[in-house]
Amino acid sequence: MGQVEKTKVVVLSGAGISAESGLGTFRDSGGLWEKYDLRTVATPEGWARNPELVLEFYNARRQQAAAAEPNLAHRALARLQEHFEVVIVTQNVDDLHERAGSTQVIHLHGKLREAKSSVEPIEVRDIGDRDILIGDLCKHGSQLRPNIVWFGEMIENFDLAKKHVREAGHFLVVGTSLQVFPAAGLATLSPNTADKVLVALDIDLEPRGFSIREGKATQEVPAIIDTWLAGKRLSGPRYSV
Ligand code: OAD
Numbered sequence: 001m002g003q004v005e006k007t008k009v010v011v012l013s014g015a016g017i018s019a020e021s022g023l024g025t026f027r028d029s030g031g032l033w034e035k036y037d038l039r040t041v042a043t044p045e046g047w048a049r050n051p052e053l054v055l056e057f058y059n060a061r062r063q064q065a066a067a068a069e070p071n072l073a074h075r076a077l078a079r080l081q082e083h084f085e086v087v088i089v090t091q092n093v094d095d096l097h098e099r100a101g102s103t104q105v106i107h108l109h110g111k112l113r114e115a116k117s118s119v120e121p122i123e124v125r126d127i128g129d130r131d132i133l134i135g136d137l138c139k140h141g142s143q144l145r146p147n148i149v150w151f152g153e154m155i156e157n158f159d160l161a162k163k164h165v166r167e168a169g170h171f172l173v174v175g176t177s178l179q180v181f182p183a184a185g186l187a188t189l190s191p192n193t194a195d196k197v198l199v200a201l202d203i204d205l206e207p208r209g210f211s212i213r214e215g216k217a218t219q220e221v222p223a224i225i226d227t228w229l230a231g232k233r234l235s236g237p238r239y240s241v
Contacts, residue, residue, distance in 0.1 A: 006085045007169035009228070011077060012186050013090045013097070016175020016200055017217045021068040021096055027177050028201070043151045047118075051143060052134055058146040059131040062112045065094040066129040073174070073217035074100035076225045083229060084170070089161040091176060091183050093148055106157045106164070108183050114147035155182055165189045170228055173210070174199040175217050195233040197224055211235040 015025035025031045040046040041057040070078075078101035080086050088097050088105045093112045097105045117123035117138030124147050136144045149155055165171065171190040177200070178184040187207045190196055198210040199220040206212055211234040213220045227234055 006083070008164070008167050009080060009084045009086045009170040009172065010164050010168035010190065011086065011088045011090075012165070012171075012173045012176065012183070013088060013092060014174070014176025014178075015092060017073050017221075018068070018071075018092055018094055018096050019175065019201075020071045020073070020216060020218050023064060023068055023094060023096075025175075027179060038151065042148070044153065047145060047150070051145070055132050055134065055146070058112065058148060061093070062129060062131070065096070065112055068094065068096065070096040070100035071218050073221035074102070076222040078102045080225050080228070087164045089164065089186065091180065106161050108149070108155050108157060108161060110146070110148040110156060112146065112148070115144040116147040118142050118145045158182060161186060162189060166191065168194045170194060171196045172199070172221070172224060173197070173207075174221060176200065178205050178207070195228075195235050197234045199224070209235060 015023070019025050026033045036057060040050065041054050047054050074096050077086065077088060077097065081103065086102065086104060088102050090097060090105060090107055091109050093107070093110055095111065095113060113126060113128055114124050115127045115132050117140055119140050119142040120138065123138050132144050132146060134143065138144055165186050166189055168190045171194045173187050176184070178187055192209070196210045197213060198207065199213045199215065199217060201214070201216065203212055203214050213224070224234060
């Protein structure tokens with residue numbers, strides 16, 4: 001007898017899913033882009049102008065992420081793997097999905113725990129929780145930089161992420177303002193038949209076909225997962241025409 005294929009659940013996550021683990025979001029009031037100038041710390045031009053400041057910014061982010069723990073939303077998604085094929089596509093640079101136990105995690109905007117060469121972008125190395133300092137060099141003798149996708153740079157793994165979203169049976173978009181493209185464009189790519197739900201604290205944009213849950217990730221995500229585990233849908237059935 002052939003095996004029954006598991007429904008594919010695709011999750012597009014953003015900073016809001018890690019907010020209740022104590023990591024700041026970007027665009028909420030009091031968020032990182034109110035405290036720091038995005039052009040100074042998150043662009044190649046900012047890096048060229050003041051690498052020390054950029055390293056300081058990401059060293060602080062890395063230390064905060066290392067001290068944070070996955071929350072109930074990260075853990076609920078890991079639990080879902082027992083019954084569904086789960087693919088997490090995240091804009092986050094922390095590793096809280098992995099530390100909660102999720103095994104298929106695609107990072108679109110890079111990873112805090114990696115450094116890369118500033119002349120040879122494929123030279124990436126794991127640095128764990130360590131700081132990157134001025135004078136830390138790659139094999140080619142140039143300064144190491146954080147492996148973060150800055151504004152104006154090419155997003156990582158986008159084709160793979162698109163493929164998974166197009167195959168989604170259930171699609172959860174959580175903790176993202178959907179302001180940053182191309183990542184935000186993924187929200188429009190799931191099949192018409194997918195059960196789609198959007199969770200965020202404040203929702204301004206309501207993408208078509210989504211069930212909307214305005215609230216905290218730690219409350220909403222476990223409830224959504226219980227619904228799916230019970231074999232029910234959140235949005236009305238939609239059929240391709
Ligand atoms: P944003 O800061 O733009 O949006 C955070 C979202 O999380 C908002 O929709 C909030 O309502 C929601 N939120 C906040 N707390 C929440 C909670 N406890 N539960 C659920 N939702 C909550 O963050 P992103 O959309 O992730 O890129 O930002 C996208 C990209 O912009 C980031 O990856 C980063 C940033 O600039 C780079 O730095 C390249």
